[in-house]
Amino acid sequence: MAALKTLLLRGGGGGGGSSIASRVSRPHAASLRLPVPVLVPLESRRSFSASLPSLSSFYPNWEPNGPTVKTEIPGPKSRDIIADLDKVVDTRSLNMLTDYSKSSGNYIADPDGNVLLDVYSQIASIPLGYNNPVLRKAAATDEMISGIINRPAIGNFPPHDWAETLRSGILKAAPKGLNQVFTAMAGSDANETAYKAAFMWRRQRDRGGPDVDFTPEELASAMDNKAPGSAPLSILSFRTGFHGRLFGTLSTTRSKPIHKIDIPAFDWPQATFPKLRYPLDEHAAENAAAEQAALDEVDRLIATFPQPVCAVVVEPVQAEGGDNHASPAFFRGLRDITKRRGVLLIVDEVQTGVGATGRFWAHEHWDLPSPPDMVTFSKKAQAAGFYYADAALRPNKPYRQFNTWMGDPVRAVLFRAILDEIDRLDLVRRTARVGDYLYARLEGLAARYPGQLQNLRGKGMGTFIAFDNPRRDELLRRAKTLGLNIGGCGESAVRLRPMLVFEEKHADILLDVLEKVVKSL
Numbered sequence: 001m002a003a004l005k006t007l008l009l010r011g012g013g014g015g016g017g018s019s020i021a022s023r024v025s026r027p028h029a030a031s032l033r034l035p036v037p038v039l040v041p042l043e044s045r046r047s048f049s050a051s052l053p054s055l056s057s058f059y060p061n062w063e064p065n066g067p068t069v070k071t072e073i074p075g076p077k078s079r080d081i082i083a084d085l086d087k088v089v090d091t092r093s094l095n096m097l098t099d100y101s102k103s104s105g106n107y108i109a110d111p112d113g114n115v116l117l118d119v120y121s122q123i124a125s126i127p128l129g130y131n132n133p134v135l136r137k138a139a140a141t142d143e144m145i146s147g148i149i150n151r152p153a154i155g156n157f158p159p160h161d162w163a164e165t166l167r168s169g170i171l172k173a174a175p176k177g178l179n180q181v182f183t184a185m186a187g188s189d190a191n192e193t194a195y196k197a198a199f200m201w202r203r204q205r206d207r208g209g210p211d212v213d214f215t216p217e218e219l220a221s222a223m224d225n226k227a228p229g230s231a232p233l234s235i236l237s238f239r240t241g242f243h244g245r246l247f248g249t250l251s252t253t254r255s256k257p258i259h260k261i262d263i264p265a266f267d268w269p270q271a272t273f274p275k276l277r278y279p280l281d282e283h284a285a286e287n288a289a290a291e292q293a294a295l296d297e298v299d300r301l302i303a304t305f306p307q308p309v310c311a312v313v314v315e316p317v318q319a320e321g322g323d324n325h326a327s328p329a330f331f332r333g334l335r336d337i338t339k340r341r342g343v344l345l346i347v348d349e350v351q352t353g354v355g356a357t358g359r360f361w362a363h364e365h366w367d368l369p370s371p372p373d374m375v376t377f378s379k380k381a382q383a384a385g386f387y388y389a390d391a392a393l394r395p396n397k398p399y400r401q402f403n404t405w406m407g408d409p410v411r412a413v414l415f416r417a418i419l420d421e422i423d424r425l426d427l428v429r430r431t432a433r434v435g436d437y438l439y440a441r442l443e444g445l446a447a448r449y450p451g452q453l454q455n456l457r458g459k460g461m462g463t464f465i466a467f468d469n470p471r472r473d474e475l476l477r478r479a480k481t482l483g484l485n486i487g488g489c490g491e492s493a494v495r496l497r498p499m500l501v502f503e504e505k506h507a508d509i510l511l512d513v514l515e516k517v518v519k520s521l
């Protein structure tokens, strides 16, 4: 029966079909001659995949055929440079000194001539590979050069074609149901500004609408950081969640104490994120109960927390906190509670967004009855910010959500080029397919080395896959010596965060190295 297991390559209605491709008319699938939809026997996935044009036909002579390890890492040249660098900056977080001029495609290079397959991708933030030729071309246009040397204060002096830049780029990728954007500068900034929008939205609602003015008492107390002007409101986040390290976001980040220690924080509520047990099909009832308990806790906290909860912020997969997943039903439950309680739902897609889960936005996996109120983005988008739809999320007066740059046109233009390339090469659908291939092979590896690949997770979630290993840090270290740059998260998770140009042939190299490493542990 296992031999008859089939893989559904999804057509227009799901999978990659829910990518930006479905929002713009572009005959990308036809140009790649993807037979959709089609049922492919599991065993023939590899040969089916091989029949698709490899990305190297779009990017000839782009990347090496495999990794090269010439020295230990860091090697002698890197060590010298790091010692010099350490004289001027703290290098203790340094993972690998990188020569970006020699890095290409899925491969990251160092000054000692080592070239590693990179499935960590600058903490999940490189979308289309190093030195992507199409992006290099986009970076050399007059539009880009002007953006670099004439960086505008967008809120005051937006470029004359800003609406067009947004519509043809950032907004083209807007999640279904959301048609506005506030641009920001990084993931933390995206979340932080989304929280501020939520607070202002809430106070405006309580006051009776946008035309009701602030009281003199509110204005005066705000200057003293006191209520009622500094509103005693809160954002609910989840234990082991991560939303950034700026002041506001840090109060909602609950992944590791080292991120928070010594920093003043808001007294805001946290709910338990369900801890699922794997394999999912063997623990269905127990997992459903854990999710229901978490939802009940959210509901109770919203009802009872002394500082009224304005918004719930959640990651589709808690990434930094250990790649913790929950089911679509859990997120639908969250949408239901937040709607019922008049609280906003902010979906933090900073790490999950832009295709890695096999859908353009990870929350597309949930089939929500109504869209999230805000969706934040950064990382692989290169641009950052939050999407929304409700006009009440624009503050009632100008300058309430404002800073000098308010994003960056250069990054917006780059995101537009990234989106065009994702469309042209159908990369979201490819990622869904490569992810299925990789997951199936990892299942095989987990069956052979059960103690080494525990709690394999991310099935059907593109390449957004993880597993736990009891000697995780040693695994990561040894992988490097065999030509693989791979990341960890949480206490013991190994997380796979390859780029959208990661193909089956790269997966084979990854699997080969992983097998060698786990055998040696």
Ligand SMILES: Cc1ncc(COP(=O)(O)O)c(C=O)c1O
Pocket: 123, 186, 187, 188, 189, 191, 242, 243, 244, 245, 315, 319, 320, 348, 349, 350, 351, 352, 378, 379
């Ligand atoms: C889910 C999530 N939100 C927010 C952030 C913060 O983004 P940044 O580091 O760009 O501020 C991160 C960073 O890893 C993240 O993974």
